[in-house]
Each structure stands twice: as structure tokens, then as C-alpha cells.
Amino acid sequence: MAKSEVKKGKKAGAKKKAPKSGRRRAVVVGGVRTPFLKAFTGFTKMDTIALGDAATRALLERFEVPRQEIDAIVWGGVILPGTAPNVAREIALDLGLPHSAEGMTVTRACASGLQAVTLAAAAIERGEADVVIAGGSDSTSNAELKVPQKVVHTFAPLALGGKGSPMDYLAALSQLMPITDILPRAPKIAERTTGEVMGEAAERMARRHGVTREEQDDFAFRSHQRAAEAIGSGRFDQEVTPVETPDGRWIHTDGLVRGDTSVDKLAKLRPVFAKDGTVTAGNASPLTDGAAAVLLMSEDKARALGYTPLAAFRSWAYVGVDPADQLLMGPALAMPKALARAGMRLSDADLVDMHEAFAAQVLSVLRMLSSRAFARERLGTDEAVGDVDPASLNVHGGSVAIGHPFGATGARMVTTMANELSVADKETALLGICAAGGLGAGAVLERV
Amino acid sequence: MNDFLLELGQNPQARRLIKSLGLPIPVPQVLRRSHSPYEERPLAERAVVVAGAGELGSVLGDTLSRAGANPHVVGDEAALEPWRDPGEAFGRPATLHAPGEPPEGLRADALVFDATGIGRPEELRTLYDFFHPWIGTLEKSGRVVVLGRPAGRRSRQAAAAASAALEGFTRSVAKEVGRQGATGNVVYVEPGAEERLPAVLRFLLSDRSAYVTTQPFFVTAAAKAADRRPLTRPLEGRVALVTGAARGIGAATAELMAQEGAHVVVLDRPADDGPASKVARAIGGSVLLVDVSDPEAPERIVSDLTERFGGVDVVVHNAGVTRDKTLRRMKPEHWDQAVDINLASVVRITDALLEGPLRAGGRIVMLSSIAGLAGNVGQTNYAASKSGIVGLVENLAPKTAERGITVNAVAPGFIETRLTAAMPVVIREAARRMSALGQGGLPEDVGQVITFLSTPGADGITGQVVRVCGGALVGK
Numbered sequence: 001m002a003k004s005e006v007k008k009g010k011k012a013g014a015k016k017k018a019p020k021s022g023r024r025r026a027v028v029v030g031g032v033r034t035p036f037l038k039a040f041t042g043f044t045k046m047d048t049i050a051l052g053d054a055a056t057r058a059l060l061e062r063f064e065v066p067r068q069e070i071d072a073i074v075w076g077g078v079i080l081p082g083t084a085p086n087v088a089r090e091i092a093l094d095l096g097l098p099h100s101a102e103g104m105t106v107t108r109a110c111a112s113g114l115q116a117v118t119l120a121a122a123a124i125e126r127g128e129a130d131v132v133i134a135g136g137s138d139s140t141s142n143a144e145l146k147v148p149q150k151v152v153h154t155f156a157p158l159a160l161g162g163k164g165s166p167m168d169y170l171a172a173l174s175q176l177m178p179i180t181d182i183l184p185r186a187p188k189i190a191e192r193t194t195g196e197v198m199g200e201a202a203e204r205m206a207r208r209h210g211v212t213r214e215e216q217d218d219f220a221f222r223s224h225q226r227a228a229e230a231i232g233s234g235r236f237d238q239e240v241t242p243v244e245t246p247d248g249r250w251i252h253t254d255g256l257v258r259g260d261t262s263v264d265k266l267a268k269l270r271p272v273f274a275k276d277g278t279v280t281a282g283n284a285s286p287l288t289d290g291a292a293a294v295l296l297m298s299e300d301k302a303r304a305l306g307y308t309p310l311a312a313f314r315s316w317a318y319v320g321v322d323p324a325d326q327l328l329m330g331p332a333l334a335m336p337k338a339l340a341r342a343g344m345r346l347s348d349a350d351l352v353d354m355h356e357a358f359a360a361q362v363l364s365v366l367r368m369l370s371s372r373a374f375a376r377e378r379l380g381t382d383e384a385v386g387d388v389d390p391a392s393l394n395v396h397g398g399s400v401a402i403g404h405p406f407g408a409t410g411a412r413m414v415t416t417m418a419n420e421l422s423v424a425d426k427e428t429a430l431l432g433i434c435a436a437g438g439l440g441a442g443a444v445l446e447r448v
Numbered sequence: 449m450n451d452f453l454l455e456l457g458q459n460p461q462a463r464r465l466i467k468s469l470g471l472p473i474p475v476p477q478v479l480r481r482s483h484s485p486y487e488e489r490p491l492a493e494r495a496v497v498v499a500g501a502g503e504l505g506s507v508l509g510d511t512l513s514r515a516g517a518n519p520h521v522v523g524d525e526a527a528l529e530p531w532r533d534p535g536e537a538f539g540r541p542a543t544l545h546a547p548g549e550p551p552e553g554l555r556a557d558a559l560v561f562d563a564t565g566i567g568r569p570e571e572l573r574t575l576y577d578f579f580h581p582w583i584g585t586l587e588k589s590g591r592v593v594v595l596g597r598p599a600g601r602r603s604r605q606a607a608a609a610a611s612a613a614l615e616g617f618t619r620s621v622a623k624e625v626g627r628q629g630a631t632g633n634v635v636y637v638e639p640g641a642e643e644r645l646p647a648v649l650r651f652l653l654s655d656r657s658a659y660v661t662t663q664p665f666f667v668t669a670a671a672k673a674a675d676r677r678p679l680t681r682p683l684e685g686r687v688a689l690v691t692g693a694a695r696g697i698g699a700a701t702a703e704l705m706a707q708e709g710a711h712v713v714v715l716d717r718p719a720d721d722g723p724a725s726k727v728a729r730a731i732g733g734s735v736l737l738v739d740v741s742d743p744e745a746p747e748r749i750v751s752d753l754t755e756r757f758g759g760v761d762v763v764v765h766n767a768g769v770t771r772d773k774t775l776r777r778m779k780p781e782h783w784d785q786a787v788d789i790n791l792a793s794v795v796r797i798t799d800a801l802l803e804g805p806l807r808a809g810g811r812i813v814m815l816s817s818i819a820g821l822a823g824n825v826g827q828t829n830y831a832a833s834k835s836g837i838v839g840l841v842e843n844l845a846p847k848t849a850e851r852g853i854t855v856n857a858v859a860p861g862f863i864e865t866r867l868t869a870a871m872p873v874v875i876r877e878a879a880r881r882m883s884a885l886g887q888g889g890l891p892e893d894v895g896q897v898i899t900f901l902s903t904p905g906a907d908g909i910t911g912q913v914v915r916v917c918g919g920a921l922v923g924k
Contacts, residue, residue: 208539325489325516326539364539377514377537 025299026124027309027448028117031135031415032059033292034243036403037255039140043289045246048077048407049084051291052091052137055408058241059133059293060095066305070101071129074120076112076136077105078406079143087137109435110355111318112136113292113410114443118316120296130301136407137291191436194324198436199273199284201327202358206278208326209364213278216359217266220283220400222390223356227397228259235396235423239415256286256403283359288403292411294418299448309448311418314428315341316443323438328361330440331432332368333378336385338442339430346386349444350426353413355433356398365432395420409433414445421447451864451880454478454887476886477629480589481893482655485707486680486903489516490654494557497522497545497585499578502562504595504642505530511646512560513540515653520554522547522578549581556582558591558653563614564637566596568606572613579621586625591653592632594618595645598666601638611636619662619919626884626919631661641669647677647905656900659861659893661884662919667908670845672852674809674904682903684709687757689749691715691740691797692767694723696865697815697898700891701764704899706731710762713753715740740767740793741785746800759805762902765794765814768833770867772826783829790833795840802848809852811902814841816859818917834859838913845911854910856901861917864888884919 034054037043043051052075059065075088084090088103108115113136120134154172190197206216230236231253242252261282271277272284302309317337319330331354339346346352346369356362368374369385376382396416399409410433417429426447433441456462457475466475482490496512499522512519513534519542521527531542545551559582566572575594586592599611614634622632633652637645644667651657652665678684688705692698694716702712712733716724721737728735736752738745753760768790771782794814806812819827820834837857844855862868862879868888871879880888894916900906901914 205539208541210541322488324492329539367536368539371536373533373537377534 024125024127025312026121026296027299027302028311028414028418028445029295029297029302029307029309030059030063031239031292031294031411031418032062032241033239033408033412033415034058034290035240035251035254036288036290036405036408037251038403039287039289041255042245042249042251043139043243044141046139046289047081047142048079048137048139048291049081049087049090049094051139051289051405052087052135052293053094054243055135055137055241055291055293056091056133057095059295062241063295063307065131065295068098069131069301069305070097070133072101072120072123072132073097073103074116074123074132074134075103075105076107076114076116076407076410078107078109078112078138079140080105080107081142082144107407108318108441109437109439110357110404110406111410111433111435111439111441112407113412114316114414114431114433114441115318115410117294117296117411117414118313118443120294121313124296124298130298132296133293134296135291135293135411136409138405138407139289140287140405141289189436191323191327196323196327197273198327198357199279202284202360203273203277203279205326205328205364206360209367211278211360211363211367213267215363216278216283217263219359219363220266221261221263223359223394223397223401224258224261225397226395227254227257227401230396231257232259238419238423254402256288257397257401279358279360283400285357285399285404288405290403290405290408292408292415294411294414311421311429311445312448314344314444314446315339316441317341319440321438321440323436325438326364327436327438328357328434329365329368330434330438331355331442332365332374332440334440334442335369335430335432336379336381336442338444339385342444344428344444346388346430349428349430350392351395351417351420351424351429352388352393353417353429353431354394354398355404355409355413356394356400357404357434359400361434362398365434395424410441417445421445451476451887474627474881474886477588477627479629479658479885479887480655481658481890482896486682488679489514490650490656491557492516493518494653495520495555496558496560496653497556497582498560498562499523499547499582500562500565500574500595501527502564502566502595504562504564504637504645507642507645508560508562508649509542510534511649513538515650516540517558517653519543520545520556522582547577550585554585555587556585556590557587558593559583559586560653561594563594563596566610567604569610569613572610572617575614575617583621583625586628586630588628588630589655589658590625590628590630591657592618592621592625592630593649593652594632594634596634596636598636598638615664618664622662622919623884626661627886629885631657631885631919633657633661633663633665635665635667638666638668641667641908644669644673644908647903648908650679650905651900656896658896659885659889659916659918660897660914663915665909665914666912668910669908671849671854671907671910672809674852674907677903677905677907679905681709682905683762683899686710686761687713687753687759688762688764688902689713689715689736689753689760690764690766693727694720696867697860697863697891697894698764698766699723699727700895701766701898702727702733703731704892704895705762705902706733708899708903710902711757713757713760715749716767740797741788745793746797749797750800750804753805759807760801761807761809762811763798763801763806763813764898764902765797765812766898768815770827770830772830774826775828778829786829787833790830791836791840794837798840798844806853809904811906812844812848812853812855813898813901814855814857816857816913818859818861818915818920821859821913821915841913842911849910852907854901854907856909856911857913858894858897858901859913859915859917860889860894861915861920862888863894863916864890882921883917887918889916889918
């Protein structure tokens with residue numbers, strides 16, 4: 001999409017909302033993501049920085065961003081490369097951006113991408129920057145195997161001290177028994193404090209909220225259907241860029257979406273986290289490689305540069321709950337909080353987009369939002385937050401179908417919703433994301 | 449100090465061997481204790497089975513769901529009603545079980561019976577009907593709690609008789625399950641004091657009440673209600689004076705109170721400067737070196753607390769001595785020391801604190817003793833002083849109720865301390881085993897009870913004597 005097209009992209013009839021007088025507003029100009037691929041498939045040879053490069057490069061090209069105007073990159077990631085954890089800066093250097101385009105990398109588990117975007121918006125609204133690229137990426141394929149600290153602590157003094165004789169190494173080696181203590185450990189998505197694997201947490205939530213296997217499979221099926229439709233209709237072309245891999249292959253579309261799946265097929269899968277469980281590979285988000293980038297500007301700057309902004313944040317909220325209780329319930333608190341900050345009710349939101357870590361988790365959160373008892377006890381309000389209309393929830397599918405590169409998901413959701421507001425001629429979208437550690441995020445996007 | 453049988457009992461092979469040989473050795477169960485600060489959900493993932501068609505359904509539903517328990521309700525569909533909303537709010541849906549045999553494989557961490565609906569002795573049968581099939585499901589370190597209305601508050605004699613019967617029943621259940629480390633207690637809830645029940649339930653059902661068993665509690669609205677009853681860090685912003693805090697029960701109490709956010713003033717004799725300072729340093733508290741029996745002690749304590757902290761919120765009279773001799777051999781100074789330190793100084797210091805620095809909503813906890821309640825050979829002086837404490841508590845509680853100040857006594861049984869370690873081995877063994885739990889308690893067990901009674905949430909309990917004795921044979 002050329003810049004000129006973007007400029008005249010505004011539809012007739014769309015209501016233009018004037019920003020509150022005197023307040024600097026950050027706007028979303030647009031966003032681009034790489035296709036999302038299952039881990040250890042097409043993107044195996046690309047680490048999180050390379051994926052971030054791909055998304056950001058495409059963003060720069062599609063929106064013809066004047067390089068000198070870029071103040072900063074804010075990037076989100078969960079599995080950060082040990083030797084270069086500030087992915088944002090690496091992207092800027094890889095792409096040859098002006099050295100003045102500074103960079104920071106943030107992590108807030110699965111809400112990292114949204115965190116990067118809202119940080120960028122905050123910096124713009126505080127007047128710290130005018131043009132910021134924000135997004136996130138993760139490459140589960142390139143998660144580093146962890147050498148146990150015991151090995152590090154035994155050998156580092158010898159290796160770094162420089163004076164170790166072969167006998168010293170042999171003596172050190174003899175301390176490293178049993179052998180299982182020193183084998184590299186596979187990374188595991190388990191809570192550090194409770195040791196609970198996230199799927200187990202989803203399983204428990206499903207049980208506690210009476211979410212059945214059938215409901216989860218139905219939800220997963222719908223996610224795939226909608227995502228497949230968005231791909232088939234070309235709707236995702238607006239925001240997905242083809243990526244060339246190091247071996248010269250071009251990846252054009254998401255690799256995980258199965259338009260041909262059926263409820264029957266999903267029902268045949270075996271539960272993964274408990275013998276009599278309900279969470280399967282089919283109704284959970286898979287390990288994924290990918291990146292997403294969002295272009296944010298101050299509204300004045302955007303207009304001065306000739307862009308037509310898509311959306312702005314009316315509010316956002318981050319919350320924490322006890323990870324030992326209901327690890328993934330965060331959005332049930334964060335979304336109402338964001339709504340309250342925006343001065344809105346759930347029914348005012350035209351679209352709702354929730355990160356689908358697990359179908360069980362989304363459905364549990366929806367139960368909580370619908371519960372008056374929950375609202376009274378946990379939110380201190382007299383009425384339930386409300387029922388989310390399935391027709392307006394995750395209109396183009398979600399993480400179960402599309403995949404979930406941890407750091408990229410938030411930026412993907414912001415991009416899809418910002419586009420959807422103008423494509424579908426809607427006013428507001430509510431976002432919700434759950435994250436490890438008992439965290440939750442919520443945000444309200446409004447059309448500009 | 450170390451309890452051989454308790455250690456042996458931890459070895460499953462040894463346990464099985466003793467059992468299969470039919471040896472007459474009562475092997476006690478290691479008690480599950482809590483070492484973390486007050487949790488928002490002290491009953492997280494615990495299976496709590498609730499039965500009885502009483503008047504406390506909604507309090508139970510709200511309290512247990514909020515505390516993180518997985519509730520199991522025994523009764524009919526209607527019994528589930530009070531559990532619906534809290535279950536939904538906290539994601540703790542109750543499971544319904546029909547009366548009778550429990551389902552295969554279900555193990556209960558606690559059995560709770562709401563007997564407030566029992567109005568006649570004939571209806572006591574419902575207790576039997578529930579506990580008879582379910583008692584076998586109780587886990588190690590499990591909890592039995594029976595809830596009733598106080599007999600004294602019931603107008604009809606049949607109701608009073610039925611109420612009082614709950615105590616004998618619960619004490620006996622407690623003794624039956626004691627060998628598995630489980631406890632049983634009865635809570636009498638005065639009509640109108642229901643809102644003060646949750647904190648008591650959270651405490652009794654949690655691991656904090658490990659050594660409290662066979663005890664009746666009375667929850668009343670006698671004292672002015674606390675403004676707030678925080679679930680976590682309940683003592684934040686409070687100043688607590690603990691006498692005799694250099695070691696033993698006092699030190700354990702000081703540590704637990706500091707863990708809940710209190711600033712603890714560690715009071716002990718000037719001769720114990722070293723250990724007192726050590727305790728205070730470890731918990732970030734202050735030291736106050738005073739001999740409680742010194743006639744000037746009340747004035748010194750009052751002026752110190754007033755000057756340094758502008759007052760005090762919690763007072764724990766823990767300092768005490770034994771001067772054991774049979775009456776015929778006891779020297780007058782032995783009599784004087786025990787009675788003065790254990791009782792007379794407590795009266796004097798409490799009087800002085802009530803006149804000035806003890807703030808509204810305050811808490812006073814005094815240490816009595818099982819020996820004091822039961823009487824003991826060679827302890828005429830000690831028992832006199834420790835039973836005197838009971839009179840003091842009963843007299844003070846109504847007088848301070850209007851200011852929201854509660855006054856209670858804690859009566860420890862056999863606690864593993866320096867004092868008991870010095871006992872002759874045969875007597876020590878006998879003392880340990882002569883309790884429902886078949887073992888001695890730890891200083892922290894007593895500290896947990898004192899700390900609980902010091903929290904704002906314990907505003908329903910005043911004028912009472914709480915035994916921390918593991919269900920000792922002797923005692924009130």
C-alpha cells in the first residue's frame with residue numbers, strides 16, 4: 001500500500017472525532033506483521049531479531065516512513081536473545097536507521113507487544129517523541145537451552161580466571177554429579193513461583209468455570225474459520241507481509257490456520273495436560289515464530305506528514321492477580337478497568353479482541369465478565385460487566401488459529417483492530433490479553 | 449527436645465511395622481504448620497466438606513470460597529444456594545453430595561457442620577448422620593469445626609441442651625482424630641455476630657491452628673466492631689508490646705507479629721539484654737528492658753510507649769516464671785516471685801496501659817496455663833497466678849468492650865521449650881503423649897494463636913481462655 005493510497009484511505013461517512021482540545025494524542029498510523037508460523041518450520045533459521053527486522057522493514061516500506069523522523073523503536077519480547085537482549089536497538093542497527101533512532105525492549109510476558117505499543121503512545125503523549133515504531137517478536141524455535149547455573153558456577157571461575165590446568169577442570173567436573181544436574185534444560189512455559197505449566201492452569205480454570213471440551217473445540221473451530229476467511233478474502237493482506245527466509249524461500253501466509261478443520265477433527269485430539277482433561281493441542285495456542293510492528297505518531301505529526309491515522313488509545317490498564325489461583329484471569333479485571341478509564345461500558349465497545357492463549361481461558365474470562373457475583377466481589381460494581389457478543393469477538397480469529405509469538409501478539413491485535421475500525425466502520429474496540437505471572441492487560445482503541 | 453516417636457512416625461515403614469505388630473505405641477503425626485504470612489487464600493485448593501442445615505450458610509459460602517477452598521456441600525439442591533454467587537465470583541463452584549456415604553476417593557481437608565439449626569436433643573442425630581460416614585475421609589492434619597448457637601443465648605431448655613451437647617461431641621471427635629494430626633473445635637456464634645465469624649473460621653481451618661483442639665470458641669458482638677478486618681498483613685501499622693520476648697513463646701510471638709506488619713516492642717529483663725536485642729534486630733523491632741515485677745515498671749512502660757510510639761495497640765503479657773515446690777517445702781520468696789511476676793505485675797501494667805496508651809481497638813492477650821487451670825502438684829503458687837489470669841480476663845473484657853479492646857487469655861499445654869526440655873524424661877514423655885495429638889506443641893503454635901487474637905479480625909472473641917494444648921487430658 002503506497003503512502004498516497006493511505007492518505008486518501010479515509011472513507012466517506014466516517015465520523016471524525018476531534019481530539020480533546022489541548023491534549024497531545026498518539027495515533028496508530030498502521031501496522032504490519034510477518035506471517036505467523038509454527039515453531040521449527042519455515043522461520044527456524046530466523047531469530048527474534050531477524051523476525052523483528054522483517055516486520056519493521058515491511059512497515060517502513062509500506063508506509064514510506066521518513067527515516068529521519070523516527071525517534072525510537074520500542075519492542076516487546078519474551079524469549080530474549082542472551083547476547084543481545086535489547087532487540088529494539090538491534091533492529092534499528094540492522095535496518096540502517098539513523099543512529100538517533102533509539103531503542104528499548106520491554107517484557108511483560110504475553111502482553112509484551114501491547115506493552116511496547118502503549119509505552120510508545122505514552123511517550124508520544126508526554127511529548128518525548130513524535131514518531132515511534134512499536135511492536136514485538138518471538139522465536140520459540142530459537143529459545144536458548146539453559147546450561148544449569150551449577151555448571152556455570154563451577155567452570156566460570158576457571159575459564160574466566162584463566163589459570164585452570166586440565167587437572168583443575170577434571171576436579172571441577174567431578175563436582176558435577178549426578179549427570180542429570182548438568183544436562184541443558186529445555187525451556188518450559190511454567191510459572192517460576194508455582195511450577196504450574198500454563199496448560200494446567202487453563203485446565204484448572206476450565207474445571208472451575210464449568211467450561212466443557214465441546215465449548216472449547218467450538219471456539220477453536222470458529223477461530224480457525226474466521227482466520228481462514230480473513231486470509232482467503234485478502235483482509236489480512238492489509239497487515240501481513242511476505243517474508244524471505246535465509247534459504248531464499250518466500251513465506252506469504254500464516255502457517256497454522258486450518259480452514260479445513262472441523263469440530264469432529266478437533267474432538268478427536270487427546271487432552272495434553274490432564275488425563276481426563278479438556279485442553280488439547282487443537283484448542284490451545286501453539287508455539288509460534290513471528291513479529292508484528294505498529295507505527296505510532298503524534299496526531300499533529302501524522303497529519304503534517306500526510307498520513308490518515310487509523311486509531312488512538314482511549315485507555316489501557318494492566319493488572320496482576322495471584323498466579324497460584326487463576327493464572328490467566330487477568331483480562332477479566334483489566335478489560336473492565338480499561339473500560340472504566342475510557343468512561344465506557346462493555347456494550348459501548350463495537351469490537352472485542354481477546355488473546356486466545358487457550359479457548360478455555362477466553363471462555364472462563366467471558367464467564368467472569370457475565371457474572372454479577374464476580375462484578376460485585378472482584379470489581380466492586382453492582383452489575384455484571386456484560387455478555388460479549390460472539391459476533392463481535394475476535395472477528396478474524398485469534399491466537400488459537402493464527403498462532404502466538406509471545407511478544408508479537410499485542411501488536412498484531414492492535415493492528416487488526418485499528419484496521420477493522422475503519423474497514424468495518426466501527427468506533428471502538430476493546431482488547432484483552434492474559435499473561436504469565438498472573439498478569440492481565442486491557443485497552444480501548446477508538447477510531448480517529 | 450527432639451521427640452523420638454514423632455521422628456519414627458515420619459518413617460512409613462516403621463509406622464506400618466508398629467501398626468502390624470500391634471505395638472501399644474501411639475505414633476503421633478507430624479502436624480502441618482504455616483510459616484508464611486497471612487494469605488489471602490489460606491485454604492487454597494483444600495477440600496472442605498460442609499453439612500448441616502443451619503443459619504450460617506451464606507457466611508460459610510462466602511468465607512470458604514473467598515479463602516480458596518474447594519467446597520463440597522452435603523445436602524439437597526437447596527443447600528447449594530448460598531454457595532452459588534461466591535462460587536461464581538471466586539471460581540470455586542461447590543460440589544453437591546447426597547447425604548450418606550461419601551464418593552469413592554474423596555479426601556476431606558476439613559469437615560464443617562453448621563449445627564445452628566439444631567433446636568432439640570433429638571436433632572443431634574444429624575451430627576451422627578453426617579460424621580459417621582464422612583469422618584473416615586478426613587486427611588492428616590485435617591480440621592473438624594462444628595458451629596452452634598451459645599447455649600446461654602437460647603430461650604428453650606431443649607435448645608440449650610442441644611447447644612451444649614455440641615461441645616462434648618466435638619471434643620470427643622477431636623480425640624478420635626487427634627492421632628492423625630487432625631483437630632476438632634466448636635464455635636458458638638452469637639446471633640448478630642455473624643460478620644465476625646470469617647476470621648475465626650479462616651484461622652481454625654488453616655494450618656495456623658495446628659495445636660488448638662477440643663476448644664470451644666464464642667464469637668460475640670460484645671466488643672465494638674473493628675473498622676476493617678484486613679485478610680493479609682493484619683497488624684500493619686500496629687505497635688505490639690510483648691513481655692518476656694527474648695526467647696521461647698514470647699520470641700516466637702514477636703516474630704509472627706512482625707511478619708504480619710506489627711512494630712514489636714520486645715520487652716524483657718535487663719539481664720536478657722543480649723537475646724532480647726537479637727530478637728528485636730531480627731524483626732526490626734525495638735527493645736525495652738524492664739523487670740515487670742519492678743514497682744516502677746508500669747510507669748516506665750507507659751512513658752516509653754507514649755514517647756516513642758504515641759501509644760500501643762497490642763499487649764501480650766507473656767513474661768512468667770515457675771518456682772515449683774510442694775506447699776510444705778515452698779519458701780515465701782518462691783510464692784512471692786511467681787505470684788508477683790505472673791499475676792500481680794500483669795494487673796498493675798494492664799491498669800496503667802488502660803489508663804493511657806492502649807488505643808481504641810486494641811488487643812490484650814495474657815498467658816495462662818493448662819497447669820493453672822487444672823492444678824498441679826508443686827505448683828500452688830504458679831497455678832494460683834495462672835488461674836488468676838482467667839479472672840482478670842473475664843473481669844476486664846466487658847469493661848473495655850466499648851473501646852473495641854478485646855482481652856483474652858491463652859493457656860498453653862505441653863510446649864517444647866527450654867523449660868520442658870529440662871523435665872525428667874519420664875514425665876516429659878507422659879506429658880507429650882497425654883494429649884489428643886500425642887505430641888508437644890511448639891512455641892510458634894502458641895504464637896499463632898496470640899497473633900490471631902491480636903488481629904482486627906478477632907474482634908468477635910473477648911473474655912475467653914483459649915487452650916493451646918493439643919487436646920490435653922487435663923484442663924478446663
